[in-house]
Amino acid sequence: MHDTQALFDYTLGLADDSLVLGQRISEWCSHAPFLEEDVALANVALDYIGRARMFFGYAAELDGAGRDEDALAYLRDCRQYRNLLILELPRGDFAFSTARQFLVDAFQLPFLEALCASRDPQLAAIAGKAVKESRYHYRRSRDWILRLGDGTAESHRRLQSALEEIWGYTHEMFRAGAAEQGLVEAGIAPDRIALRSRWDALVTPVLEEATLTRPPDTWSVDGGRDGIHTEHLGHLLAELQFLQRSYPGLQW
Amino acid sequence: MVSFPIPNPEKMGSDPIYSRIPLVEAELAADRASQSDPALAWLWSLLEQVRDPEIPVLSVRELGVLRALESTASGLRVMITPTWSGCPAMHTIEQDIRAVLEAAGVAPVTVSMRLAPAWTTDWITPGARESLRRYGVAPPAMTSPDAGAADPAPACPQCGSTATRCISEFGSTACKSLWQCRDCSEPFDAFKRL
Numbered sequence: 214m215h216d217t218q219a220l221f222d223y224t225l226g227l228a229d230d231s232l233v234l235g236q237r238i239s240e241w242c243s244h245a246p247f248l249e250e251d252v253a254l255a256n257v258a259l260d261y262i263g264r265a266r267m268f269f270g271y272a273a274e275l276d277g278a279g280r281d282e283d284a285l286a287y288l289r290d291c292r293q294y295r296n297l298l299i300l301e302l303p304r305g306d307f308a309f310s311t312a313r314q315f316l317v318d319a320f321q322l323p324f325l326e327a328l329c330a331s332r333d334p335q336l337a338a339i340a341g342k343a344v345k346e347s348r349y350h351y352r353r354s355r356d357w358i359l360r361l362g363d364g365t366a367e368s369h370r371r372l373q374s375a376l377e378e379i380w381g382y383t384h385e386m387f388r389a390g391a392a393e394q395g396l397v398e399a400g401i402a403p404d405r406i407a408l409r410s411r412w413d414a415l416v417t418p419v420l421e422e423a424t425l426t427r428p429p430d431t432w433s434v435d436g437g438r439d440g441i442h443t444e445h446l447g448h449l450l451a452e453l454q455f456l457q458r459s460y461p462g463l464q465w
Numbered sequence: 466m467v468s469f470p471i472p473n474p475e476k477m478g479s480d481p482i483y484s485r486i487p488l489v490e491a492e493l494a495a496d497r498a499s500q501s502d503p504a505l506a507w508l509w510s511l512l513e514q515v516r517d518p519e520i521p522v523l524s525v526r527e528l529g530v531l532r533a534l535e536s537t538a539s540g541l542r543v544m545i546t547p548t549w550s551g552c553p554a555m556h557t558i559e560q561d562i563r564a565v566l567e568a569a570g571v572a573p574v575t576v577s578m579r580l581a582p583a584w585t586t587d588w589i590t591p592g593a594r595e596s597l598r599r600y601g602v603a604p605p606a607m608t609s610p611d612a613g614a615a616d617p618a619p620a621c622p623q624c625g626s627t628a629t630r631c632i633s634e635f636g637s638t639a640c641k642s643l644w645q646c647r648d649c650s651e652p653f654d655a656f657k658r659l
């Protein structure tokens with residue numbers, strides 16, 4: 214059995230994941246290598262912010278403290294954010310953002326497919342919408358991996374070093390705490406550990422085709438789900454939350 | 466009036482006919498019943514005024530966003546469904562629906578957002594596909610059972626040529642991709658199938 218608190222925490226974690234990544238991608242607006250890519254990144258950022266709104270909206274319904282989606286997004290501090298660390302890392306250069314996006318898209322696809330079968334109808338409904346968009350995301354980021362990895366010596370070097378820098382953060386995508394494990398047993402949450410082979414199948418052949426070397430699994434970092442973040446999240450939230458912090462209750 | 470039977474899930478397991486005939490989901494069957502209900506016809510035609518803010522040649526009904534109307538004891542309930550998750554037009558659409566109904570004296574009105582079944586471009590009506598083409602946007606292909614497959618190359622909405630190339634799968638809005646015609650050289654937006 215599960216309790217509402219566990220379902221709330223789980224939904225909030227998914228909302229934080231989507232918002233933090235959406236915010237990171239949106240930082241590329243007007244900085245992308247060319248116009249079409251600028252538009253593409255803005256589109257992907259909007260998809261993530263859209264799904265963040267759906268998850269936050271549902272979390273607000275479950276919240277015992279009666280907060281709405283804006284309060285959940287704008288009025289929690291770093292230690293209360295539950296996103297995975299890989300999503301909060303600074304955008305870096307285009308190779309770094311591309312590497313992250315590819316590794317995350319390759320996770321989102323099987324994760325959302327599995328979440329479509331959740332016994333929780335609202336989570337299943339959100340996943341049913343989001344998974345269709347993630348198919349477009351994955352195709353785009355896979356194409357970029359091939360283009361940069363098998364591109365010039367410079368693009369190959371940058372992408373390879375981005376993969377090495379980020380690899381240790383990928384493992385957190387496949388970990389679940391005790392509360393989430395309870396939801397797995399209740400048929401509500403997908404089993405993250407079981408998703409690893411699907412992820413591998415979406416990642417490894419593409420890296421090979423792109424003449425890149427899959428980094429070894431020699432280190433890993435986690436803590437995001439417990440609110441233990443890198444120093445970067447605070448800066449992200451400062452920008453994201455500035456208006457609501459300075460002008461509480463402000464509306465557009 | 467055409468009526469659509471609502472499938473009984475309990476019967477589906479035992480009755481062999483259901484393994485051969487593709488079923489309409491219960492929600493969609495109810496949507497169609499609402500769309501063809503004579504008592505609601507005037508409201509449906511009234512709401513034809515509500516257009517997609519970004520593609521004004523389409524009404525939100527033709528786009529498949531306006532799903533159902535339900536006249537209840539506590540007023541009119543309007544069911545809409547979002548297109549892409551991040552589509553910023555949804556808020557405007559909701560406001561426009563309220564404004565049109567209010568101007569016609571329909572009150573009270575509740576607008577509900579339904580997520581499942583998820584919106585698909587297959588719901589865009591044949592007439593709307595033709596409007597899109599005339600507007601210069603290639604209409605979406607029908608969805609494929611192979612969900613991961615790339616969209617097929619659309620015909621150029623200007624000259625009809627099928628020699629077109631994809632410039633970006635992400636166009637001016639989330640729902641469109643950007644293409645170029647190899648024959649007349651025109652760049653154009655194509656509606657992505659979803």
Ligand SMILES: [Zn+2]
Nearest residue numbers: 621624646649
């Ligand atoms: Zn042409």
